Amino acid sequence: MIIEIGHYALVLALATALIVSVLPVIGARRGDAAMMALAPTGSLVLFALVAFSFGVLTWAYVVSDFSVANVWENSHSLMPLIYKYSGVWGNHEGSMLLWLLILVFFSALVAVFGRNLPDTLRANVLAVQAWISTAFLFFILLTSNPFLRLDPAPAEGQDLNPVLQDFGLAVHPPLLYLGYVGFSVCFSFAVAALIEGRIDAAWARWVRPWTLAAWTFLTAGIAMGSYWAYYELGWGGWWFWDPVENASFMPWLAGTALLHSALVMEKREALKIWTVLLAIMTFSLSLLGTFLVRSGVLTSVHSFATDPTRGIFILCILGIFIGGAFVLFAWRAPMLKAGGIFAPISREGALVLNNLILTVATATVLTGTLYPLILETLTGEKISVGAPFFNMTFGLLMLPLLVAVPFGPVLAWKRGDLLGALQRLYVFAGLALAAGLIFFYIQNGGPVLAIFGLVLGFWGMIGAFADLWYRANFAKVGLSVGLKRLTGLPRSVFGTAIAHFGLGVTVLGIFAATTFGTETVVEMKQGASVDVGGYSLTYDGLRDAVGPNYTEQRGHFAVSRGGVQVADVWSSKRLYTARRMPTTEAGILTFGLSQLYVSLGDAMDSGGMVVRIWWKPFILCIWGGALVMMFGGFVSLSDRRLRVGAPSRKVKPIKATLEAAE
Amino acid sequence: MRDLKLPPSALPGISPSRGEIDLLPCPAPSKRCDWSSVGASCQSPPLRGRCPAGQRGVFWVVLAMILALLAPLPAFAVNPDEVLSNPVLEQRARNLSAQLRCMVCQNQSIDDSNAELARDLRVLVRERLTNGDTDDQVIDYVVSRYGEFVLLKPRLGAKTVILWATPVLLLLVGAIAILVFVRTRPSQRAVAALSAEEQARIEELLKK
Numbered sequence: 001m002i003i004e005i006g007h008y009a010l011v012l013a014l015a016t017a018l019i020v021s022v023l024p025v026i027g028a029r030r031g032d033a034a035m036m037a038l039a040p041t042g043s044l045v046l047f048a049l050v051a052f053s054f055g056v057l058t059w060a061y062v063v064s065d066f067s068v069a070n071v072w073e074n075s076h077s078l079m080p081l082i083y084k085y086s087g088v089w090g091n092h093e094g095s096m097l098l099w100l101l102i103l104v105f106f107s108a109l110v111a112v113f114g115r116n117l118p119d120t121l122r123a124n125v126l127a128v129q130a131w132i133s134t135a136f137l138f139f140i141l142l143t144s145n146p147f148l149r150l151d152p153a154p155a156e157g158q159d160l161n162p163v164l165q166d167f168g169l170a171v172h173p174p175l176l177y178l179g180y181v182g183f184s185v186c187f188s189f190a191v192a193a194l195i196e197g198r199i200d201a202a203w204a205r206w207v208r209p210w211t212l213a214a215w216t217f218l219t220a221g222i223a224m225g226s227y228w229a230y231y232e233l234g235w236g237g238w239w240f241w242d243p244v245e246n247a248s249f250m251p252w253l254a255g256t257a258l259l260h261s262a263l264v265m266e267k268r269e270a271l272k273i274w275t276v277l278l279a280i281m282t283f284s285l286s287l288l289g290t291f292l293v294r295s296g297v298l299t300s301v302h303s304f305a306t307d308p309t310r311g312i313f314i315l316c317i318l319g320i321f322i323g324g325a326f327v328l329f330a331w332r333a334p335m336l337k338a339g340g341i342f343a344p345i346s347r348e349g350a351l352v353l354n355n356l357i358l359t360v361a362t363a364t365v366l367t368g369t370l371y372p373l374i375l376e377t378l379t380g381e382k383i384s385v386g387a388p389f390f391n392m393t394f395g396l397l398m399l400p401l402l403v404a405v406p407f408g409p410v411l412a413w414k415r416g417d418l419l420g421a422l423q424r425l426y427v428f429a430g431l432a433l434a435a436g437l438i439f440f441y442i443q444n445g446g447p448v449l450a451i452f453g454l455v456l457g458f459w460g461m462i463g464a465f466a467d468l469w470y471r472a473n474f475a476k477v478g479l480s481v482g483l484k485r486l487t488g489l490p491r492s493v494f495g496t497a498i499a500h501f502g503l504g505v506t507v508l509g510i511f512a513a514t515t516f517g518t519e520t521v522v523e524m525k526q527g528a529s530v531d532v533g534g535y536s537l538t539y540d541g542l543r544d545a546v547g548p549n550y551t552e553q554r555g556h557f558a559v560s561r562g563g564v565q566v567a568d569v570w571s572s573k574r575l576y577t578a579r580r581m582p583t584t585e586a587g588i589l590t591f592g593l594s595q596l597y598v599s600l601g602d603a604m605d606s607g608g609m610v611v612r613i614w615w616k617p618f619i620l621c622i623w624g625g626a627l628v629m630m631f632g633g634f635v636s637l638s639d640r641r642l643r644v645g646a647p648s649r650k651v652k653p654i655k656a657t658l659e660a661a662e
Numbered sequence: 663m664r665d666l667k668l669p670p671s672a673l674p675g676i677s678p679s680r681g682e683i684d685l686l687p688c689p690a691p692s693k694r695c696d697w698s699s700v701g702a703s704c705q706s707p708p709l710r711g712r713c714p715a716g717q718r719g720v721f722w723v724v725l726a727m728i729l730a731l732l733a734p735l736p737a738f739a740v741n742p743d744e745v746l747s748n749p750v751l752e753q754r755a756r757n758l759s760a761q762l763r764c765m766v767c768q769n770q771s772i773d774d775s776n777a778e779l780a781r782d783l784r785v786l787v788r789e790r791l792t793n794g795d796t797d798d799q800v801i802d803y804v805v806s807r808y809g810e811f812v813l814l815k816p817r818l819g820a821k822t823v824i825l826w827a828t829p830v831l832l833l834l835v836g837a838i839a840i841l842v843f844v845r846t847r848p849s850q851r852a853v854a855a856l857s858a859e860e861q862a863r864i865e866e867l868l869k870k
Contacts, residue, residue, distance in 0.1 A: 235774060242769050344844050356836045364829040371825045381821055384763045386771065386814030393829050523742045601741070610741055 003068055006056025007147035013049035013104075014137040016042055020130035024123035025195075036119050039126035040111035046133060047108035054101045057146050058088050067153030070094065070146040076159035076578050078549045086170035087160045092294065092310075093146035095173060099290070100136045102174070102181045106210075107133065110185060117206060124192035125185070132184055135317045143310045159549065159578030168228030172221060176248060179218020180286045183255055185210040187283030190276045191325055194332040199276065204266035207279065209637060211262055215255045216633030222248055223626030234586045234599045236519075236614045238622060241390040246369045247289030250362050254282040257358035260351045268340040268413060270348055273333050274355070280329060284322040285362070291318045297373065346416040350408035357401040364393050402456050402507060405500055406463025409493075410470065428466050432458035439512070443617070446515045453511030460504025464497045495636025502628030509593075509621025518615045521601075523608040533615025535596060536560045537569075542609070550576045552585070555600050555609065559589060571598040571611075593620040740773065744781070746788055755788050758800055762787070763814050771814060 020042035027035025057070070061084045066072040074091045075084060083090075089098040107129040114122045140146075189207045193199040225248070230238040239245065258278045264271045291297075295311030342348040368385045375381055406428065410421050436455030440446070471489055474482035520532050524539040531537075540556040554572040558565055571587030587598040594617040601610030740759075746752040759773035764780040772780040772787075783804070790800045804812055816822045856864070 237774065240769065349844075352840055356833070356840060360829055360832045360836060363832050367825055367828040371822075375821060379821070382809070382811040383816045383822065384769075384811055384814050385816060385825065386763060386769055388761050388815035389825075392815065397829060397833075521740055521742050521745065 002056055003060060003065070003147050003149065006053045006060075007145070009049045009053040009056070010137065010141060010147075013046055013053065014134065014141060016046045016049060017130045017134040017137055020046065021127055021134050024127045028120040028123045028127075028196075031120075033119065036123035039123045039130075040114075043104070043107040043111040043126050043129065046130070047104040050097075050101050050104045054088075054097055057094060057097060058085060061085065061088050064157065065153075066155070066157050067149050067151070068146075069148045069150045072150055072154050072157045074160050075157040076549060077156060078578075079160060079165065080548055082167070082170055083160055083165045087164070089173050090160050090164040090169055093140070093144045096136070096140050096144050096294070097146055098173060099177055099181060100133065100140060102177045103129070103136065103184055104133055106182055106185050110188075110210075114206075120196060121189075121192055121203075121206075124195050125188045128188035128191045129184060132188075132321065135321070139310075139313050139317065143313050157578075159576065162550070162574070162576040162579065162581050162583050163232065165549075165576075166228065166232060168224065168232070172224045172228055175217050175224055176221030179214050179216075179221050179255075180248065180251060180289070182210065182214025182217060183251060183258075183279075183283040183286050186214070186258065186279040187325070190279035191328060193276060194325075194328045197332055197335050199272055199336050201266050201269045204262050204275065207275075208259075208262045208266055211255065211259050211279075212633055212637050215252070215259050216630050216637065218248070218252050218255060219626055219633065220630045222252055223623045223630075226626075227623045230619075231586060231588055234584045235612070236517075236586075236597045236599075236616060238619070241368075241387045243369050244293055246365050246390075247292050250285040250365050250369075251282055251289060253358050253362040253365065254278060254285050257355045257362070258282050260354050260358075264348050264351050268342065268348055270340045270342060271352070271355075272336050276333065276336070277329060278355070278359075280322075280325045281362075284318075284325070285366075287318050287321060291315060292369070340414075342413070343415040345411065345418045347408060347411045347413045349416065350404065350411050353404060354401065354408065357397055361394055361397045364397065365390065368393070399456075402460060402503075405460055405503065406466055409467035409496055409500075424470055425463060425466055428463045429459060432462050435462070443512075443516045450511060450515035453515065454508065457504050457506075457508025457511055460507055461501050462504070464500035464504060467493065468497050491639040492636045495632045495634075495639065497632070498635055499629045499632030502625045502630075502632055504625070505621050505628055506623075506625030509618050509623075509625060512618035513616050513622065516617045517619070520613045520615075522611055522613075523604055523606070524611045525606075525608040528608075530611075530613065532613045533594070533596060533617070534561065535566070535615075537596075537598070537613060539609070539611065545572070547574070549578060550574045553600075555587075555598075555611070557587065557598055559596065569596065569598050571600045573600055590620070593618045593624070595619050740784065741781075744784055744788065746792065748792075751788075751791050754797060755784070755791055758787050758791075758797060759784055761801070761814055762804060763812050765808060765812060 020039055023035045024039035024042075026032070027038070057068075059065075060068045060071050061075055062081070064071065064075060064077045064084070066075075070091065070093050074094070075087050079087065087094075089095045107126055110122070110125060110129065114125070117125070186207055189203065189210070193203055222245075225245070226238050229240070230236065258275065261271050261275045261278055265275045291311075291314040294314055297311055340348075368390055372383050372385055375383060406425060407421055410424050411417075432455050435458040436451055439454050439458075440451050468486065468489070471493065472482040472486040477485070518533060520530060522528075522530050524530065526539060526541040529536050529538045536559070538558045538560070540558055542553045542555050545552050545554050552572045552574040554570045557569045557571070559567040559569055567589055569587040569589045572585045574583045574585060575581070576583065584600055589596040589598075594615070597614040597616055599612045599614075601612060603609055740756070746755060756773060760771050762772045762783060764770045764772045764775035764777055764783075766777050766779050767775045770780075772783045787800055787804070790803055795803070801813070810816060810819075810821075816825065818826050
């Protein structure tokens with residue numbers, strides 16, 4: 001019965017979404033306050049209904065109600081409880097419901113925190129959010145209903161895919177969706193602004209915290225997914241340029257560009273049209289990613305054809321929203337007035353460069369992802385576009401951007417001084433060069449080109465603080481005054497520095513791990529030893545073990561350094577009993593920022609085991625840097641100027657203004 | 663957990679490409695890996711390994727599923743017995759392997775894959791290298807046997823010119839657009855310049 005109520009709540013949600021889609025827009029046109037007031041109330045009701053429905057599905061998973069087809073397909077009574085919770089979104093129907101839940105969650109946030117938005121803008125934004133909700137509610141109810149029943153109810157479920165029985169599943173999709181779907185708010189703001197035909201710096205100020213929040217979650221989500229892939233896969237790769245990864249990476253790239261262009265718009269009222277376009281593009285890429293992944297079209301044309309309803313349905317949603325938004329843009333954008341002017345060498349100029357490169361990079365990833373598909377559809381010719389292509393093109397594009405990052409914050413708005421910036425930065429550049437060389441020397445060399453990568457990483461890390469250094473002006477005013485100045489700076493300045501620092505850390509990790517890492521493939525018998533990365537691993541044989549829903553063979557390795565045992569590592573091969581699916585669990589040992597990664601291969605006829613061991617120096621920097629970026633995002637988000645809900649500042653005493661005028 | 667043939671995606675539970683929503687322990691048969699075009703050299707799809715599902719439709723999927731129950735745990739990519747004794751050649755082989763696609767996998771190089779076909783290709787690459795082929799010759803040979811599909815970084819040609827030109831063209835177009843934008847802005851400033859009358863007024867005010 002409760003399952004049917006959950007289903008019914010979704011239908012009610014659809015009705016509510018339809019109301020919020022239509023009436024507030026009419027209200028905004030007519031200036032009808034009552035109709036506009038429907039938007040926030042309706043959005044909250046919508047959120048409550050979808051949350052209830054989601055709760056019902058979760059409940060079905062937790063109590064293992066196998067009369068629900070979705071639960072039967074993706075759960076098992078013996079599964080640990082945490083996977084019963086996370087299993088809710090470990091399948092198509094459930095993950096779409098999570099998508100929707102987060103969408104209406106953001107609508108509810110706008111309703112609650114948007115109290116000081118102009119009434120018409122808020123009504124329009126929430127209405128646009130409701131359009132998206134309506135589309136996805138139709139999609140779920142018509143093609144992907146998670147509440148379908150089975151009669152008679154099976155006694156036992158089919159178990160969740162073992163790959164997904166991991167803590168990663170509990171965290172990664174919600175984080176990713178918070179980012180992915182969070183960009184819907186930017187989209188709605190852009191469309192609402194186009195409907196109203198008015199856009200100004202205040203608009204950018206309202207949009208920026210949403211962009212920042214979505215970007216921060218997306219950063220965390222992607223990093224989390226990358227680390228999950230790294231430890232689950234068993235061969236130490238952390239980014240594969242897989243279409244599914246690209247689907248989440250493209251909104252991140254566009255979102256990063258949006259974050260920076262919204263900054264220009266907020267501060268200088270320039271790049272208005274471009275920012276609106278970027279906001280539309282970012283969410284369009286989120287939708288496109290949903291389509292690509294959900295329809296199965298990327299895997300093969302074949303799987304798209306076996307269940308075309310879902311694919312075609314999302315394609316329609318995609319067409320309507322992206323197409324509609326671009327038509328609206330083409331029609332209304334020319335009415336927006338262009339804003340402030342600036343010289344090519346200026347903070348704005350640097351941010352435009354950032355936008356140019358990030359946009360081209362997004363387009364490159366997009367073309368690379370879709371090209372094989374389009375080419376095959378048009379000509380029947382099959383080609384592959386894989387990691388080597390993306391590494392080359394994307395890598396080349398990123399190089400100038402990474403070099404330029406520290407310049408942005410030290411350039412002045414409107415008209416900057418490149419020579420002055422160089423003078424300010426050369427000490428930092430020198431420090432980065434020295435750090436890179438020392439690092440290279442300590443690692444006992446490698447390809448000389450690696451120095452370039454290391455210096456680039458350190459340049460990003462050290463250069464990130466140049467702006468803070470000069471703002472505090474320690475050199476002139478001394479430590480105490482400098483510190484006082486530093487504490488007086490807005491938090492967003494720190495957010496920028498921290499996020500840019502994190503970017504440098506990630507770059508450093510990528511170059512260090514790829515150039516100084518080693519891979520050893522050996523056949524080991526019990527008692528045999530092998531030296532990797534300065535450590536010695538001794539194989540101690542296999543042992544059988546039994547988990548809650550799997551059996552495994554665990555290989556034990558004793559790790560020693562200089563003859564002293566420092567750690568143990570277990571690497572295992574599992575067999576999940578319900579699905580009879582074999583998996584390997586890599587053994588990972590962390591030493592500081594570096595990791596030793598041990599993976600079991602085949603048993604050989606001779607009685608030995610094939611063992612693959614990687615030494616991954618500084619690999620944790622890759623995700624650590626992303627965490628730092630995320631932290632920077634939160635710091636910036638806590639800046640009071642960005643808190644939309646914060647009470648407006650007290651009006652400054654008029655006297656001060658007069659003084660300033662004199 | 664590479665045995666599951668497919669990395670957990672950045673969007674877990676969302677990725678049919680990695681078999682996470684399929685009930686099958688392997689990706690659905692893909693039209694893109696058409697065995698008829700691969701040639702006689704690959705008689706059968708690998709029945710175990712990361713991409714066990716064959717390309718011949720339901721029959722092979724079912725067979726692969728049955729065999730998956732019987733098969734031993736999957737093998738790894740490069741195995742010790744494949745490794746060449748000459749480290750320089752081996753390194754070249756690894757570099758080449760990373761550029762070549764496992765024909766029966768989703769987006770995996772033969773260096774990463776443990777499918778039987780990938781193993782055959784790795785051995786083939788090593789054979790050609792020990793016979794004294796250059797890297798280009800090896801690539802040409804593999805492409806002549808398996809087609810352009812095998813290259814993870816497609817070569818520049820009539821069919822791929824748009825792919826390769828996109829970043830370059832966009833960068834150029836974008837840069838030009840920005841230049842035009844920046845160039846035309848000062849003219850607005852000129853329009854907004856003070857008229858002679860206003861200039862006179864300012865001078866008058868300044869004199870005060």
